[in-house]
Amino acid sequence: MSTPIYQSTSLPKTLSSAWRSFxxxxxxxWQIESNWTDPILFAIYSMLKPLASAAIxxxxxxxxxxxxxxxxxxxxxxxxxxxxxxxxAVMTGVSWAVIDDRExxxxxxxxxxxxxxxxxxxxxxxxxRFLTGSFAVFITLAAGVLFLHVPFHPARVDWPLFLxxxxxxxxxxxxxxxxLASISLMIAHHFFLIGEAVAGALYLLSGAIxxxxxxxxxxxxxxFAMPITYWLELLRRSLLGDLxxxxxxxxxxxxxxxxxxxxxxxxxxxxxxxxxxxxxxxxAREKGLIDQTTNY
Amino acid sequence: MSSEARPFxxxxxxxxxxxxxxxxxxxRAYPRVIGQQRERSWLFFDVFLSILAxxxxxxxxxxxxxxxxxxxxxxxxGAMTAFWLNVLWSMSSQLYWEKESGNLALYIMAPNxxxxxxxxxxxxxxxxxxxxxxxxxxxxxxxxxxxxxxGSLPALAAVFLLTLAxxxxxxxxxxxLFLLWGREAWHLAxxxxxxxxxxxxxxxxxxxxxxxxxxxxxxxxxxLGLDAMRQLLFPSGAALGFLTVPVEVAxxxxxxxxxxxxxxxxLGYMERMxxxxxxxxxxRR
Numbered sequence: 304m305s306t307p308i309y310q311s312t313s314l315p316k317t318l319s320s321a322w323r324s325f326x327x328x329x330x331x332x333w334q335i336e337s338n339w340t341d342p343i344l345f346a347i348y349s350m351l352k353p354l355a356s357a358a359i360x361x362x363x364x365x366x367x368x369x370x371x372x373x374x375x376x377x378x379x380x381x382x383x384x385x386x387x388x389x390x391x392a393v394m395t396g397v398s399w400a401v402i403d404d405r406e407x408x409x410x411x412x413x414x415x416x417x418x419x420x421x422x423x424x425x426x427x428x429x430x431x432r433f434l435t436g437s438f439a440v441f442i443t444l445a446a447g448v449l450f451l452h453v454p455f456h457p458a459r460v461d462w463p464l465f466l467x468x469x470x471x472x473x474x475x476x477x478x479x480x481x482x483l484a485s486i487s488l489m490i491a492h493h494f495f496l497i498g499e500a501v502a503g504a505l506y507l508l509s510g511a512i513x514x515x516x517x518x519x520x521x522x523x524x525x526x527f528a529m530p531i532t533y534w535l536e537l538l539r540r541s542l543l544g545d546l547x548x549x550x551x552x553x554x555x556x557x558x559x560x561x562x563x564x565x566x567x568x569x570x571x572x573x574x575x576x577x578x579x580x581x582x583x584x585x586x587a588r589e590k591g592l593i594d595q596t597t598n599y
Numbered sequence: 600m601s602s603e604a605r606p607f608x609x610x611x612x613x614x615x616x617x618x619x620x621x622x623x624x625x626x627r628a629y630p631r632v633i634g635q636q637r638e639r640s641w642l643f644f645d646v647f648l649s650i651l652a653x654x655x656x657x658x659x660x661x662x663x664x665x666x667x668x669x670x671x672x673x674x675x676x677g678a679m680t681a682f683w684l685n686v687l688w689s690m691s692s693q694l695y696w697e698k699e700s701g702n703l704a705l706y707i708m709a710p711n712x713x714x715x716x717x718x719x720x721x722x723x724x725x726x727x728x729x730x731x732x733x734x735x736x737x738x739x740x741x742x743x744x745x746x747x748x749x750g751s752l753p754a755l756a757a758v759f760l761l762t763l764a765x766x767x768x769x770x771x772x773x774x775x776l777f778l779l780w781g782r783e784a785w786h787l788a789x790x791x792x793x794x795x796x797x798x799x800x801x802x803x804x805x806x807x808x809x810x811x812x813x814x815x816x817x818x819x820x821x822x823l824g825l826d827a828m829r830q831l832l833f834p835s836g837a838a839l840g841f842l843t844v845p846v847e848v849a850x851x852x853x854x855x856x857x858x859x860x861x862x863x864x865x866l867g868y869m870e871r872m873x874x875x876x877x878x879x880x881x882x883r884r
Contacts, residue, residue, distance in 0.1 A: 355793035503651035513662035
């Protein structure tokens with residue numbers, strides 16, 4: 304039985320191949336994301352959507368509270384919404400590569416026969432969205448700090464906790480994206496609904512823009528099962544300090560415990576991503592779905 | 600076989616004039632209405648996704664102690680997002696998709712009016728989307744116990760229909776613009792979601808944006824349409840309204856005519872330009 308060209312036997316070769324796939328996919332992803340227009344329009348495009356989303360919440364809050372932006376619930380809502388941009392950007396960015404390559408560019412079959420590591424390639428395609436997402440998060444946070452009194456004191460920020468949480472969260476989101484990418488190999492008619500449905504459900508259930516106590520009691524356990532709930536709490540705590548502890552949802556957990564839960568769930572999603580990829584890849588090959596074009 | 604029966608090889612009577620126009624409208628509307636019967640799960644997902652968004656905003660209002668009427672505002676706004684998304688993705692971007700799939704050249708070659716095709720897309724889109732919007736309204740209202748106080752049902756129906764007429768007129772007009780923009784169309788449609796939700800006051804009374812911002816946002820028919828509908832649906836709607844309902848109805852009527860005339864002019868311009876520059880068959884990925 305012949306060995307496929309991309310299967311190396313040694314770990315260094317595997318890692319080297321994965322790195323090459325990731326690097327090239329990152330470059331390709333950036334070209335696809337940004338080359339449809341000039342840089343100025345691209346920058347406006349990248350800023351306008353997240354700022355508008357944040358502004359909807361700001362206006363809603365301002366209308367009801369007559370502009371009491373110093374209330375702790377406001378930074379809770381604002382920061383949760385700002386960092387949630389990563390969920391759509393990273394998770395959907397990774398999974399959308401399958402659809403883009405199969406249905407739009409019709410190159411998935413060529414990518415399959417090329418000597419690359421597919422999961423590494425998909426992760427690379429998500430990097431461009433991560434970069435534009437980071438830009439959007441930064442702009443949204445800056446607008447909040449400059450114009451809406453979102454409390455931010457660089458000296459008081461727990462930077463190690465912030466950076467560690469951010470990194471863990473992005474890895475976790477990328478792994479969730481890999482799960483969705485693998486599933487996308489199998490579907491045609493609902494591909495654009497899967498990412499949106501998952502992101503929408505997580506937005507509602509993870510307490511991104513309201514404390515979980517507001518949810519009906521029967522929905523709260525789902526919120527506690529979502530890794531994003533813990534991720535957002537860690538980010539709020541690292542940036543706001545004691546102000547973030549004012550909400551009872553996760554007040555019983557220490558930062559270390561929250562990090563442990565987040566790391567554990569990330570490992571779980573890593574395993575899930577590996578299993579899902581193997582299953583879906585096998586099924587897609589068996590059913591001849593790799594080169595299908597559905598025109599949906 | 601009677602002597603009056605049509606011979607087997609006799610030519611089929613051809614429609615022309617208004618008859619052809621109406622047949623084209625029906626023919627283009629047909630796949631929009633029937634298409635959703637073929638993918639019923641899409642109906643579920645469309646309603647489900649909208650309910651997720653509506654629920655998130657409802658819980659935000661509840662977290663900050665908003666009056667219950669604001670929950671109703673969100674539910675009505677959430678239902679109307681279905682129409683905005685339909686106009687964006689299935690009207691404005693449609694000619695661009697048709698070009699990509701090779702249908703646009705066939706539309707232009709066929710002996711029918713392009714306005715009739717756009718109108719058919721709009722009619723089919725309205726019928727298909729009304730079902731989604733009704734489902735969102737029903738599920739949202741039941742989930743969050745929204746109380747309505749409809750003063751005049753005919754007035755509400757008139758405002759709703761006028762809003763849709765103006766909105767789909769805007770969609771017909773922008774279909775030509777999006778076609779000219781080409782590859783940027785997808786991104787522009789994507790860009791016109793959240794900013795329009797904000798400017799048109801989908802989740803809060805548009806009056807809160809300030810007079811001049813609300814005036815500028817009124818170019819999108821949903822801004823005044825939503826505001827008028829909320830005034831007619833909720834007891835405090837009039838107090839939170841931007842302009843009076845009669846004024847909003849008058850502006851909507853003007854927008855309706857304006858967009859339809861502009862759609863006709865732009866369509867002619869687009870056809871001439873696309874034929875002259877040979878861009879009808881191009882497909883740039």
